[in-house]
Amino acid sequence: MGRTVVQLTLIGLQLALTSTLLNKDDWDVYSFHINSTVTSRYATTVITSRVANRMDESKEIEFHVRIPKNAFISKFQMFIDGQVYDGVVKAKEQAQQQYTEAVSRGESAGLVSSVGRTLEEFKTSVTVAAHKKVTFELTYEELMKRTHGKYELQIHARPMQPVRDFKVDVYIHEEAGINFIDVKGGLSTKALANAITKTHVNKQAWVYFYPTVDQQTMCDNCGEQGMNGDLVIVYDVNRNNGLGDIKKSAGYFVHHFAPSNLPRISKNVVFVIDKSGSMQGRKIEQTRIALIHILNDLAEDDHFGLITFDGNIFPWKLELVQSNSKNVESAKNFARNIQAGGYTDINQALLQGANMLNTHDREGSASILILLTDGQPTKGVTNLEKIQSNVREAVAGKFPVYCLGFGFDVDFEFLKKMSLQNNGVARRIYVDSDADLQLKGFYEEVATPLLTDVTMIYVGGTNLTQTNFSQYYNGSEIVVAGQITDNDTETFTPQVVAISRNRRLVFSDPNGIVESGGSVSDDLIQRVWAYLTVKQLLDKELQLSGPEKEQVKKEALSLSLKYSFVTPLTSMVVTKPLGETIHVLHKPKESEAPQRGKPPGRQSISRHRGTSTRHRSDNVATTAAERAFEHWFSSLDPGEIIDMLQFVDGDRGFYFSSPTGSRSHKKRPTLRAPLLHRFLLKAENQTVPLCFDVSGALSLKLLHHPSRELFVNGELDSVANGGFKRIFIHFKTNQHFEIDTKGVTVRDGQTETHHTGQDLVTAGSVTMIMRNNEIDIAAGDMRLVILVHKKSSIKFLWPVLRQHPSANNTDGLLALKSAVYEEVQQVATTKLKIKNQEINVTSGNANDYSIASPLMMNCWLTSADSALQRPLADFIVPQL
DSSP states (O other), X not given: OOOEEEEEEESSSOEEEOSSOOOGGGEEEEEEEEEEEEETTEEEEEEEEEEEEOSSSOEEEEEEEEEETTOEEEEEEEEETTEEEEEEEEEHHHHHHHHHHHHHTTOOOOOOOOBOSSEEEEEEEEEEOTTOEEEEEEEEEEEOOOBTTBEEEEEEEOOSSOOSSEEEXXXXXXXXXXXXXXXXXXXXXXXXXXXXXXXXETTEEEEEEOOOTTGGGOSTTOBTTBOOEEEEEEEEEOOOSSSOEEEEETTEEEEEEOOOSSOXXXXXXXXEEEOSGGGTTHHHHHHHHHHHHHHHHOOTTOEEEEEEESSSEEESSSSOEEOOHHHHHHHHHHHHTOOOOSOOOHHHHHHHHHHHXXXXXXXXXXXXXXXXXXXXXXXXXXXXXXXXXXXHHHHTTSSOEEEEEESSSSOHHHHHHHHHHTTOOEEEEOSSTTHHHHHHHHHHHTSOEEEEEEEEEEETXXXXXXXXXXXXXXXXXXXXXXXXXXXXXXXXEEEEEEXXXXXXXXXXXXXXXXXXXXXSOTTHHHHHHHHHHHHHHHHHHHHOOHHHHHHHHHHHHHHHHHTTOOOTTEEEEEOOSTTSXXXXXXXXXXXXXXXXXXXXXEEEOOOOOOOOOOOOOOOOOHHHHHHHHHHHHHTSOGGGOOSOOOOOOBTTXXXXXXXXXXXXXXXXXXXXXXXXXXXXXOBTTOSSOEEEEEESSOEEEEEEEGGGTEEEEEEEOSSTTOOEEEEEEEETTTEEEEEETTEEEEEETTEEEEEOSSOEEEETTEEEEEETTEEEEEETTEEEEEEEEEETTEEEEEEEEEXXXXXXXXXXXXXXXXXXXXXXXXXXXXXXXXXXXXXXXXEEEEEETTSSSOEEEEEEEOOHHHHHTSOGGGGBOSOO
């Protein structure tokens, strides 16, 4: 039987189907979940894709994933017909042997990944039998890097088709506290902005991106083929001016050091600009634009120099000058007249730049040498190792050298090695319309030195990552990880020594070590250490030769295999069903150019909710319960009053009964106080929400949307401070959904069906996706998620409106807007002012059931009528 080839490609975090055209009904990407969890700046992302073959013949489905360059893949699995096929990380030489053997048999043995601007590419495939399904699950890890005062988690989506179950879910936990969080990118504009839900509570934040099928065609770059753009989650943590943020767990530690309230250090900077013939055209034009912007940004107490070169050297001035307005304007005129042509003498240009800095050694300043080139040396000294040796000798460790490689004709490995040898970094500048912005962006990273000669000291620490840094820049961060000797935290003492202008600073804090709590898994700090160590060993290996190089390579390989990291020294061998090709996935080096000319794929993206351990508390605010009890108790007839009351504080609420030995011998039924359910109402521009209690197992109006003929009602359960027992959804006149903790009953006209398990249910224009503890419902531009929680072995439902309908005539508890209040009194009793009315409140707390792992939150407790600003009776329905 013939096979049809379909390619699934994840761009950034995405799934794609190749340009091999198929009828849409022949295949179905029916679920795609991305679960990204960031803890202590370490991001772990799990991508789960489920694909069904709707054809009457087998089909080869190709999973094609692009991940951030700094990430390491650590796990890959395929699930087919109840069987699990694992990807196994092996030494590259061992994996290569399997790859070569497959090629010799004439088989397609996988694709060596290519490099894009910020992403790397991995691919494998598997044959799926007719009317069968396959699940792909990929895990990768990355330490987030801080630049420009923020961390960025970028998700690029280009599905090439609208996808019904499309979900991106990000959870962030930072023990230092999250200072701010924002969502940017093309996928956060227009109609798609309504698909984003962002929640930030102190140390935790959640971002949900749940676009409907309709919305996936309504952004700037969206159309019939779905979305095409970026979703970028931007955040930073709270900072102090001391030692920073230190965490330890299971004998390992990680230290994040980023003081901000420090005076800037004036700098001495020399720009060495390649103007050889290969820079002609757009490259030299963009270089001129970027250079003029950079010159404008120089501080007046900075000193700078400017050198251009081809086969000859053309300094603007023979020595560094102060960046006053007169000198800056003169340098800008020089930059405007840079013309490309001639050979390339990198060696002599760098030596002259280094000499300018060496002869202008200002005390209390920081020196920087920046090279921009697009090619290889063709004049003067052309031996790469000799150039590196000459530059290292001239610099002598006194200042960093940053090398910017323009395009892919440059020998990037040569530039990277030279930068690392001189305490700098290399960066590729991509030949694109924004090349000038790339150049300016890099300069801004190093524009403001705050510390020089930074030494990180750890008494009682061993197996440390890099501890010496030539400079620390504003908006960046220094990260060090290591092991604690014998796990003895009593003697473990961290300290940072650095120079600020002319002063020697010592940062120390004996109480600064934070034990990893329940939010950090036991091995997370250890994996951060392994990740950093492997990265730095790979950089070190590049700089060495001979036996030393082999020893460092051996250490990096050993750690990569131990932690199952796909690195440049390892590959992932993807096992598959018997008789199919084994694929080998490699991690590329930055020096490799991306493969060009590949057809664009058809892609899709989704994800499932992140998991994390969070504090749970089911305490009931006693003040409200007691008031409800007193009201109920006073309504009893005297004959109903029992001899003795016994209050029991438990999950089932307050109750009383006749104790053993009561004077009454008549058997009496156990009576219970009214059942209370506590609701949270978020507040606008306030950190503390309102909360109110609802007494009894009432039926409530959750969402009524008359113009769409959509009505959602819920019946409260019998669990104190629990949730809903049943939720009913009525759409139009003949479609009805009854949801409980066991499943979903659908009545479509005269047809009734019951669904359990992980099903996709469709009735008319309503789509319902069922998972273990979540039911996702889409109806038009409304997106409702029903979470299944468990308390005292009893399950209950909690509805969350992820996306509000666009119409304004909606009503119900889920349609309520955030409360607007201000505190007007805190003496004796607390009063809030809401809509010009003062109301009494007490301090309470409540579980936030709108997230998968409920979080206990402080709240201002008041009556339902006061919080809702209308009678609770308006939200009670006579029937579901």
